[in-house]
Each structure stands twice: as C-alpha cells, then as structure tokens.
Amino acid sequence: MLVGVSILTFLISHVVPSDPARTYAGPKADEETLNAIRERYHFNDPLLDQYFFYLGGLLQGDLGDALIDRQPVADHLARAFPASVELGIAASLFAIPAGIWLGIHSATHRNRPADHLNRVVALTGISIPSFWLALILQLALVSWLGLFPLDGRLDTGQEAPTSITGLYVLDSVLTGNLNTLEQSVRHLILPAFALGFSQLGLILRMTRSSMLEVLSADYIRTARAKGLSERLIVYKHALRNAMGPTLTVSGLLVGGTLTGVVFIESIFGWNGIGEYATKSAYALDFASILGFTLLVTLIYVAANLVVDVLYAFLDPQVRLGG
Amino acid sequence: MASFFSAFAARHESRLKELRYSWFLFRHNLLAMAGLLLVIFVALVGLFAPLIAPQDPSYATVGGHRVEVWQPNYAEQFESPSAEHWFGTEFFGIDLFSMVVYGARTSFMIGAFVVFPAMLIGVVLGAFAGYFGRGIGETIMRITDIFLSIPALVLAMAIAAVLGRSIVNIMYALIITWWPWYTRIVYGQVLSLREKQFVEAARSVGAGPLRIIFRHITMNSLSPVIVQATSDFGYVVLTAAGLSFIGLGAPVGTAEWGLMINEGAKYMPNYWWSSVFPGVAILVTVLAFNLLGDGLRDILDPRLRR
Numbered sequence: 024m025l026v027g028v029s030i031l032t033f034l035i036s037h038v039v040p041s042d043p044a045r046t047y048a049g050p051k052a053d054e055e056t057l058n059a060i061r062e063r064y065h066f067n068d069p070l071l072d073q074y075f076f077y078l079g080g081l082l083q084g085d086l087g088d089a090l091i092d093r094q095p096v097a098d099h100l101a102r103a104f105p106a107s108v109e110l111g112i113a114a115s116l117f118a119i120p121a122g123i124w125l126g127i128h129s130a131t132h133r134n135r136p137a138d139h140l141n142r143v144v145a146l147t148g149i150s151i152p153s154f155w156l157a158l159i160l161q162l163a164l165v166s167w168l169g170l171f172p173l174d175g176r177l178d179t180g181q182e183a184p185t186s187i188t189g190l191y192v193l194d195s196v197l198t199g200n201l202n203t204l205e206q207s208v209r210h211l212i213l214p215a216f217a218l219g220f221s222q223l224g225l226i227l228r229m230t231r232s233s234m235l236e237v238l239s240a241d242y243i244r245t246a247r248a249k250g251l252s253e254r255l256i257v258y259k260h261a262l263r264n265a266m267g268p269t270l271t272v273s274g275l276l277v278g279g280t281l282t283g284v285v286f287i288e289s290i291f292g293w294n295g296i297g298e299y300a301t302k303s304a305y306a307l308d309f310a311s312i313l314g315f316t317l318l319v320t321l322i323y324v325a326a327n328l329v330v331d332v333l334y335a336f337l338d339p340q341v342r343l344g345g
Numbered sequence: 346m347a348s349f350f351s352a353f354a355a356r357h358e359s360r361l362k363e364l365r366y367s368w369f370l371f372r373h374n375l376l377a378m379a380g381l382l383l384v385i386f387v388a389l390v391g392l393f394a395p396l397i398a399p400q401d402p403s404y405a406t407v408g409g410h411r412v413e414v415w416q417p418n419y420a421e422q423f424e425s426p427s428a429e430h431w432f433g434t435e436f437f438g439i440d441l442f443s444m445v446v447y448g449a450r451t452s453f454m455i456g457a458f459v460v461f462p463a464m465l466i467g468v469v470l471g472a473f474a475g476y477f478g479r480g481i482g483e484t485i486m487r488i489t490d491i492f493l494s495i496p497a498l499v500l501a502m503a504i505a506a507v508l509g510r511s512i513v514n515i516m517y518a519l520i521i522t523w524w525p526w527y528t529r530i531v532y533g534q535v536l537s538l539r540e541k542q543f544v545e546a547a548r549s550v551g552a553g554p555l556r557i558i559f560r561h562i563t564m565n566s567l568s569p570v571i572v573q574a575t576s577d578f579g580y581v582v583l584t585a586a587g588l589s590f591i592g593l594g595a596p597v598g599t600a601e602w603g604l605m606i607n608e609g610a611k612y613m614p615n616y617w618w619s620s621v622f623p624g625v626a627i628l629v630t631v632l633a634f635n636l637l638g639d640g641l642r643d644i645l646d647p648r649l650r651r
Contacts, residue, residue: 027491035507150631152583154590155606155624158613162621166614278496285498286587290610300502301591309506316503320495327494 026078028320032313033077086317090308099299099311100318105189106176107288107295110218111280112190113211118219118276119226123269126230130238131257141227148224154286157217161290164213171213174292177206214291218283222276229272233265240264263337270334277326281319370644377640383633391449398443402600423616433618436608441619445626447600452630455512455585456578459519464574466520467527472563474528475535476554486532492525498584505593512601515585515594523577527570534566568645575641579634586627602627 080087086096129141164170176191177183184194184203192211195204237243238261246256284297292298296315303311354361371377390397421438424430432441474485492500504518538544539562547561586603588594595601597608602623609619 027487028494031491031495032503035503146632146635147628150579150583150628150635152586152590152603152606152624152627152631154587154603155620155627158606158610158620159624162613162617282496282498285502285591289591304502304506305592307506307509309503312503312506316495316499319499323496324494 028317028324029078029081030074032316033074035309035313081317086314087310089303089311090306096311096314100296100314103294103296103299104318106293107284107297109190109192109211110214110284110288110293110295113192113215114219114222114280114283115276117215118222119273122223122226123230125223126227126269127234127257127262129227129231130234131253133235141231145224145227145231148221148227151221152286153217153221153283154290156220157214157287157290160213160217172206172210174210174290176210176293177203178210181206214287214293217290218280218287221283222279225272225276225279226269229269230265233268234261237261237265267334267337270330270337274323274327274330278323281322367644371640374640374643376636377643380633380636380638380640383629384637387449387630387633388453390446391451391453394447394450398440398446400440400443402439402444402447423612423619425616426618432622433616435605435616435619436612441605441622444600444605445602445622448602448605448623448626449630451512451595451599451601452582452585452627455516455519456581458516459523459581459585460574460578463520463523463577464527464570467524468531468563468567468570470524471528471531472535472558475532476539476558476562482532485528489525489528489532492522493529497522498587501584501588502591502593505588510593510596512595512599515588518588519581519584523581526573526577530569530573531563531566534569535562538562538565572638572642572645576635576638579631579638582634583627583631 084097086100088094089096089099125141125144129138132138161173165173172178181203184191184200184207185198187194187197191203191207195201195207238257243256243261246260251260284293284295285300286297287293288295288297289301296318300312300315303309303315371381395401421434422436424434424438426433430440430442432445435441435444470485470489474482474489476482501515501518501522504521505515508514508517535558544557544561547557552561585594586601586606589599589601589603590607592607595604597604605623606620606627609616609621609623612619
C-alpha cells in the first residue's frame with residue numbers, strides 16, 4: 024500500500040512537463056548551475072532509476088529539499104509536527120465526546136426540538152467551510168468581543184516552555200509552568216473549536232442514525248420490558264452496539280483533521296505542518312507539498328489500521344469471519 | 346405523439362409507478378424539498394448571473410465606459426453594505442454582490458465538470474472490476490485503494506500544486522481525487538448483483554458481458570452512486586473553494602468564493618463583509634446539496650422507507 028502511495032507521489036512530482044532544476048535554481052541560473060543541480064538530484068537518470076533513488080531516500084527519511092530555503096523537508100515537518108498534534112488532539116477531545124453525547128441525545132429525543140436543533144448543528148458542521156468559520160470566530164470573538172487572543176500559540180514575546188514533547192500545554196504541565204499553561208490553553212481554544220466543528224457534525228450524524236437503528240431493536244424492547252432503567256439501556260445496551268459505525272468514521276475523522284489543519288493553522292498563525300503546507304502551496308514548492316502528503320498519508324493509513332483492529336475488538340463477528 | 350406516450354407509459358408502468366411513489370415521498374420530506382429548491386435557486390443564480398448582478402465583476406464602469414479592472418477604484422473601495430451595494434464593495438471597488446452571484450457560476454461549473462467525469466470513470470472501472478473479479482478486478486481495486494489512502498484534499502493539493510494555478514487544473518486534480526469513491530461503491534454493488542438470477546437469465550439468452558455489465562448490473566446499482574454524487578457535488582464545491590483559499594485554485598481577480606474569502610481575510614476586522622458573504626454562499630450551497638443528498642438517500646434506500 025505505502026509503496027503504491029510512494030509511486031503515486033513520485034509520479035505526481037516527476038512526470039510534470041516542467042524543468043524541476045530550473046525551479047530549484049531560479050530563473051537567472053546559467054546552464055552550468057542547472058547541470059550541477061540536475062546531477063545532484065538525478066534529474067538526468069531514467070525514470071525508473073529516479074524512482075529507486077527517491078524510494079531509497081524515503082526509506083532513510085529523506086523527503087528532498089524545500090524550495091524556499093533548501094533545508095530538508097523532513098526537518099521542516101519534524102519541527103512543525105508537534106504543534107499540529109497538539110491542535111488535532113485538542114479538536115478531537117472536544118469533538119468526539121460532544122458529538123457522541125449530542126448524537127445520543129438526539130436519538131433519545133427523536134423529532135423533538137432538541138433533535139431538530141442537533142441535526143441543524145450537524146448539517147452546518149459538515150457543510151461549513153472551516154476556514155470561513157475560523158475567520159468568523161476571529162471576527163466575532165476576538166475583534167468585536169476581545170475574548171480570545173487572535174493567533175499564535177502563546178502571547179507575543181512569551182518564550183516557549185522547555186520542550187519535552189513539543190506540545191505546549193503538556194510541556195507546561197510537565198515543567199509546572201503555570202504562566203505558559205494558561206496562555207497556551209487560551210490560544211488553543213478557538214483553533215481547536217474551528218477544527219473540531221465539522222468532526223462534531225460527522226460524529227453526531229453517525230451516532231444519531233446508528234443509535235436510532237439500535238434503539239428499535241428487539242433486545243432493547245426486552246431490556247425495557249424487564250424494567251431496566253432508561254439510562255442503563257441507552258448507555259450500556261444500545262451505545263455499545265451503536266459504536267461500530269461511529270468507529271468506522273473515526274478513520275475518516277483523522278483524515279478530516281489532517282486536512283483541516285491546512286486551513287486552520289494558516290489563519291491562526293499556528294506553526295504546524297498545515298501552515299507549512301499552505302506556505303509551500305503558495306510558493307508552489309512541490310517537494311514540500313509531497314513530503315506533507317506522504318506524512319499525512321502515513322498517519323491516515325496507520326489510523327485506519329488502528330480502527331480496523333479496534334473494530335475487530337468491539338465486534339466479535341468480524342473476528343470470526345476473518 | 347400521444348400514442349407514443351401511452352405506449353411508453355404502458356411499457357414502463359411499474360417503473361413509472363415507482364418514480365411517482367418516490368416523488369410522493371420526496372415531496373413530503375420537508376428538508377429534502379428545501380435542499381432541492383436551494384440547489385435550483387443557486388443553479389439559476391449562476392445561470393442568469395449577467396441578468397442578476399448589477400455589474401460584471403471583471404470590468405469596472407468608469408465615466409460610462411467599461412474598462413478592465415487593473416487598479417483599485419479608490420473612490421468606491423471597501424464601501425460597507427448599502428442599498429446600492431447589498432454586500433458592500435471590495436479592494437478594487439467592485440460590487441461584492443455581483444462577485445458572489447458570478448461565483449455561483451464558477452462553483453457550479455467546477456462541481457459539474459468534476460462530479461460527472463469522476464462518476465463516469467469510477468462507475469465504469471468499478472463495474473469492470475466487480476464483474477471480472479480476479480486479475481483485472483484486483484488490479485483496479487488495488488489502484489483504487491492507493492488513491493483512497495490519501496485524504497482527498499491533500500491529494501488534490503499535491504496535484505494542483507504540481508499542475509499550477511488555474512481553475513481547470515483544480516478540476517483535473519479533483520477528478521483524479523474523486524473517481525475512486527465511485528469505483529468502490531459500484532464494485533461492492535456489482536459483486537452482490539453478479540450472481541443474481543436475472544444476470545444468469547440475461548447470460549442464458551446470450552447477452553454479452555458488456556451488455557450484462559452496463560445494461561443489467563450497473564443500471565441496477567446506480568442509486569447509491571446518485572446519492573453519493575449529490576452530496577459530493579457540495580463537497581467538491583467546498584474543496585475547490587478551500588484550494589482557492591490556500592492560493593492553489595482560481596487566479597487573483599476571479600469571482601470564486603474561496604478566493605474572495607482569502608482576499609477579504611487580509612482586511613478582516615475592518616472590512617468584514619468582503620469575507621463574510623462569499624462564505625455564506627458556500628455554506629448555503631453545500632448545505633443544499635447535503636439536504637438533497639440526505640433526502641435522496643432516504644427515498645432510494647428501501648430499508649429506510651418505514
């Protein structure tokens with residue numbers, strides 16, 4: 024699978040009707056420099072050799088050099104990665120519980136006002152452009168009401184907490200730095216909400232529909248008949264069986280978060296891989312963009328693998344069926 | 346002519362009855378109707394953009410003459426929403442309402458030129474893969490899996506970045522990104538239909554594989570494809586706007602919603618209208634397609650007809 028992805032990204036980057044050497048060297052470079060660059064990056068070799076050269080680099084974690092500053096793409100990505108992880112985790116921590124809870128609430132209050140409201144929230148969540156939501160939040164809550172800081176991960180001039188994990192909130196806790204803890208949490212709220220909102224919509228929809236299906240099943244009627252409390256029925260009997268489809272979409276959610284950071288980070292000045300990707304997109308720096316693509320794909324594939332394993336764990340039928 | 350219609354009606358009686366029943370269900374689904382009406386509304390706005398918009402956003406009127414916009418008209422720059430300019434004006438002094446109206450045209454064009462080709466490629470490949478199974482089928486599905494293992498926007502971004510900045514290149518990028526979803530849906534459908542008796546019957550009277558695949562199997566597996574294509578239309582509009590927002594799509598100066606939000610974001614707190622209204626347009630359009638898609642799914646999926 025990953026070999027396939029590497030072939031695909033290789034083809035995207037190498038089978039273009041442009042001269043990559045010229046892009047690297049700039050418009051004023053003479054023929055000699057161009058040749059040197061072609062030699063260095065093996066642009067003159069046959070395509071298949073180029074692929075193996077590229078693959079060999081990949082296996083050693085070499086994603087090529089960024090166009091902007093000629094630094095290795097892998098270094099850029101490694102530096103930016105923790106910030107995105109922090110943002111992604113924060114978004115999921117808000118979106119997943121809230122989505123599941125609202126979904127259950129919707130299903131148990133079917134066709135009542137709360138249900139309609141929740142469905143509107145869910146539909147808006149999956150239809151709203153996240154970058155626009157982010158701008159609106161900034162406009163209303165920052166510019167007009169002044170409730171949150173505009174952008175960045177900390178107040179201007181504030182030094183980052185001693186780096187252990189690269190996640191500022193976690194680092195602040197680990198080093199006991201209350202000042203940066205307060206700042207980093209305040210800076211995290213808006214971007215995490217903007218990133219998590221569409222995820223919330225997706226989870227809400229999925230939980231609601233699978234809960235509705237499960238709640239009309241016979242064994243739920245049996246549970247009601249033998250006098251179990253509604254709470255026990257919903258959270259123990261129904262929820263466990265309704266989680267399958269929700270779990271399936273959580274693979275998609277990881278994909279959604281990974282693409283969401285592209286929009287959200289550039290708006291909130293969050294120095295993560297998403298911001299790096301947008302900067303590269305502006306500069307049409309495709310070595311960087313392909314590096315980003317590969318990293319994102321790696322995470323996405325890994326996440327889907329985890330989901331499959333969890334699925335088998337939750338649903339014994341899958342295990343038996345093989 | 347009348348006899349032609351009655352003959353047609355007699356021949357397809359059961360199918361027409363089914364259609365009438367579906368339409369009955371659809372009409373009584375409030376949200377689906379709202380979605381349909383909104384989709385039609387946005388489509389009409391796009392179609393009749395020159396009649397609706399007060400000005401053509403790629404030209405400005407200076408002293409009664411149409412001139413191409415190349416520098417800001419400082420006198421009318423960043424006017425707030427008013428009776429004359431419903432959505433205000435932007436950096437070049439162009440009426441934002443006109444730009445949003447013309448943006449509907451751009452978005453529908455992108456949506457249509459992405460979803461239909463992607464659907465065509467996906468359905469054909471999925472049908473072949475499902476019908477022939479081993480060999481060809483396996484190969485097609487492995488390639489599909491590779492495409493599906495990259496998040497859509499990220500793949501589209503990579504392709505668009507390599508191809509360069511233009512609306513047409515965005516369309517190519519999105520087609521390349523979107524076809525595998527249809528392949529997967531049709532593949533699953535065909536696998537389950539392949540062994541059905543009506544296929545056997547068709548084969549026994551001597552129908553060739555092409556006829557069986559397209560006439561008998563694919564035609565019976567289109568419902569989920571149509572549902573998917575409807576909400577995909579919205580997502581394609583959303584993704585295209587996103588690509589333009591990060592500077593990969595429409596070149597500066599195009600009436601494209603995502604690009605307009607990006608341009609407006611530079612002047613955000615003070616001239617908020619230049620970003621707010623194009624975003625509302627995206628939200629309404631994507632929402633409309635989602636409502637319509639949900640409604641179609643409710644009708645076309647017999648399990649939900651209780």
